[in-house]
Amino acid sequence: MKHRFIAKRYWNAVTTPMGKVADFIREHDDIINLSLGDPDFTTHEKVIQLAFEDAKNGYTHYTDSLGDMELRQEIIRFCKDVYNYETSLNEIMVVVGACHGMHLVLEAILDDGDEVIVPEPYFTPYKSQIELSRGKCVTLETYEEEGFQINVEKLKSLITNRTKAIIINTPNNPTGACYSKTTLESIANVAIENDILVIADDIYGAFSFKEPFVPISSFEGMKERTITIGSFSKDYAMTGWRIGYVMAPSYIIDCIRDINEGITYSAPSISQRAALYAMRMRNIITPPMVEEYKKRAYYAYERIKGISKLSVLEPRGTFYMFVNIKETGLNSAEFCQRLLEEAHVLAIPGNAFGKSGEGYIRIACTVDVDQLKTAFDRIESMEIFRK
Structure with a gap:
């Protein structure tokens, strides 16, 4: 290159x-393609229809830079109904997919040389996303014989005075592991004790087969130090719509909104309307x-x-x-x-x-x-x- x-x-x-x-x-x-995580389901026909009708009715303009008001309100309802988790409008920003959200978050929180701990194996873009934001990726190896769970003692050993955050992804891409409640509680305790952030890549939350998914942001003391990355790509078969969201303390949301003004300003209005209807139809x-x-x-x-x-x-x-x-x-x-x-x-x-x-x-x-x-x-x- x-x-x-x-x-x-x-x-x-x-x-x-x-x-x-x-x-x-x-x-x-x-070729039988078992490589990329793009669902073979097509977005639900009713979602497409309703989004198309909205487009014809004029939803083709910029939305609020934080996202469509109805969609953000629906995300609040989702969190309350599914996880009994309280959030508010000024703690949510709709983004152009989870990767866009992760980029904005890392840009907002990292100074040059700040460290982000990433359990390995990891979703491939994490390392380059951290480095593009001038941070340092510090890997924490996990092992098959331990169910690819995070070893909390090893996590503690990696923390330095430059550690800003740890990224967790459960259910996990690529391993399929789901962190146990004990593991999540231990991670939460480490984050609180060491005053670091947790970036929770929760895009596979619906795909927990053994036990219901519990977001780490709902643990005591974790809302103020958790940044949640959400997506509509997998739960609703909407990869091509490029739509997701970030939930975080309001000062972080304000910062990523300002950063995004020079990137995309807002997520696509039509995709946001589709996401709204998909979330309303989630049980179907x-x-x-x-x-x-x-x-x-x-x-x-x-x-x-x-x-x-x-x-x-x-x-x-x-x-x-x-x-x-x-x-x-x-x-x-x-x-x-x-x-x-x-x-x-x-x-x-x-x-x-x-x-x-x-x-x-x-x-x-x-x-x-x-x-x-x-x-x-x-x-x-x-x-x-x-x-």
């Missing part, structure tokens, strides 16, 4: 495996999707258990499986390349999610069971599993 007209800070940038997905897909016409839209993804995840789990040299933890949440491939003798990139060439199945190498992801691959169960069956039939026929 080196070029005299490209900023030097990007000269050594490397395209991530997720960024190369489109190139791989173009090479074959029978979300449960059937969650049940379907749970069925797919357990199907994948049983198939993986039946393939020699592969293993995976029982599904806890999300629609991702973080598959252990260490017994194959291949590294993550080599395995994914063989998977593509021999089985025409596309997955993401585990090292895309940090160095501790080496020895794993991530598959997304965002195709139906029939396609998953075809994919695993192909995988079982690979030469490495027939030896």
Whole structure:
């Protein structure tokens, strides 16, 4: 990427495996894509219809820079009804998807050199988002044998006088882990004792299979130090609408609103109207999707258990499986390349999610069971599993 007209800070940038997905897909016409977490459900027809009607009726202008008033009020109702959590209009800002929200938050809270602790394996963009905001990403490795839970003693050992925040993502992408209530309580205690923020990436909150999701912001003493990133992409199959929200203390919301004035000013008005209707219809839209993804995840789990040299933890949440491939003798990139060439199945190498992801691959169960069956039939026929 080196070029005299490209900023030097990007000269050594490397395209991530997720960024190369489109190139791989173009090479074959029978690829089964288990790589990206884009739901195969289409946004509910009624949501599309109502948003389209609003567009025809004039909702095509800028909204308030904090977001559509009705949508923010609906988010308040959602938090109260689902989590018994109280928030207010001046503590919510609608953003252009969760990644946009994370960027604004990191820009708002980080001084040059401030540290953000990120449990690893992690959602790939976290590290670059922190570095683009002039911060330092400090990784906290989690391990399969511990259920990818956060080891609180290790967390404590990473805290310095430059630590500003810890990012938590539960249910987790890529591992599918769900942090236990005990883990969350311990994280909350560490945050309070060390006066640091928690950035809670809660976009998979609906996809907790074993126990109901509980936001860390609802724990005693945590509302004033939690920044919640929310999204409509997964819960409502609205990835293309690019719509999400940030919940935080009002002084942080004021700051990110000011930052965003020079970026997008406001989220798309039509997308906000669609999000409003989706949230109002959440009891119709979300449960059937969650049940379907749970069925797919357990199907994948049983198939993986039946393939020699592969293993995976029982599904806890999300629609991702973080598959252990260490017994194959291949590294993550080599395995994914063989998977593509021999089985025409596309997955993401585990090292895309940090160095501790080496020895794993991530598959997304965002195709139906029939396609998953075809994919695993192909995988079982690979030469490495027939030896």
